[in-house]
Amino acid sequence: MKIHHLRSATFVIESGEHFILIDPMLGEKGSLPPFSMVRFKLERNPTVDLPDNAERLLSKVTHALITHSQTFGFKPLQHSDHLDPAGERFLIEKNIPVITPLKDKSYLEKYGITVSHGIDDWQTLDFLDGQITAIPAQHGHGWIHKMMANGSGFFLALPNEPSIYISGDTVLTENVKRALTELKPDITVVAAGQAQMDVGQPLLMPTDEVMEFIKLSPGQVIANHMEALNHCPVDRPTLRQSLQAQNLSEKVFIPSDGDVLEFA
Template identity: 70%
Template sequence: MKVHHLRSATFIIESGEHFILIDPMLGKKGSMPPFSVFRFKAEKNPTVDLPANADQLLDKVTHCIITHSQTFGFKPLQHGDHLDPAGETFLRQRNIPVITPAKDKAYLEKYGMTVSHGVAPWQTVAIAGGKVTAVPSQHGHGWIHKVMANGAGFLIELEGEPSIFVSGDTVLTDEIRRALTELKPDYAVLAAGQAQMDVGQPLLMAKSEMMEFIGLAPGKVIANHMEALNHCPVDRRALRTLVAEQGVADKVLIPEDGETLSLS
């Protein structure tokens, strides 16, 4: 199995003839508005372009998993860092089958995407000769997670391959702990940017939660969701320093945009 990290939360899992795209934010640099205006620099998103190898990899995509997209069904509140207009166009034009949380199924279909499965919490469905299981997530602490409309993480188990748990946008909850300790993924993908809006608590795990997540993970952790969005203050350098100080640097992979990881 290979993981091709493109940008932020967007990556591709390669297994044989199957290429599974996760959370397609495919637009050009600056194609979306800032997600924070006061708390952080009001820079348009994404703040970086896709890597040079993105088009070649995207041409091979056979399936897609979207961890979350809609908020109250209101298009201007769509989570563009997990499905932006360019990502929508890509999925529509190529008729890529999508797996997504059950609550988002009708919304994506309304905008022309082909949803093969809307998955309920802890439900398992088939994909690419294997299976995926949805894990409930909580997109922030306090009241803001209700406004953000929670999505799901996904455990992906493909035949003959290591299992991989994609956390999605979440803080650390008992459900996430259960996914790590009971489902025992070989690899776990951690959204590590500690995103924050102009109001409310962080939407992703704080540093202490990330350290607990890494400690609970039975295998290695792949950190993403950094250095592409203006509301994510934790960057790769800060995370490398943190995991080194905590003595877990050998357990954490922090890919650069365009980097390919070979998992075994």
């Protein structure tokens, strides 16, 4: 298995002839509005371009997973850092089959995206001769997660590959802990940027929860969702310092945009 990190939460899982695109934010730098106007630096998103290898890699995509997209079915509130207009166009033009939380299925289909499966919390489906399981995600602490519309993480168990748990946009919950301790993924992916809006508590795990997530993970961890959005204050150097303080550096990969990680 190879993990091709593109940007923020967008990456591609390569397994044999299959290339699985996760949460496609594919637009040019600055093509989206700021997500924070006051709390953090006012800057349009994404704050960086896609890496040079993105076009070549995207030409190989065969499937896609979208952890979350809609809020109350209102297009202006779509989670564009996981599915932006460029990502939509790509999925539609290439007719890429998508798996997404069941509650998002009809919303995506309304805009012309091919949804092969809507998957419910803790449901397991057959996928690419293996299985995929949806893990509930809570998109924030406090009241704000109800406004953000929670999505799902995904646990993938593919033939002759290490298993992988993509936790998605979530804080550390009992469901997340259950996925780590019961499913025992070989690889876990954690969104570590600690995103926050101008009001409310963090939308993603704060650093202490990221550290606990890493300690609970049975195998290697990939940290993403950093240095591409103006509402994510935790950057790669800050995370590295936290890992060093907890003696966790050897367990965690922090890929740069365009990096490829290989797992046996």
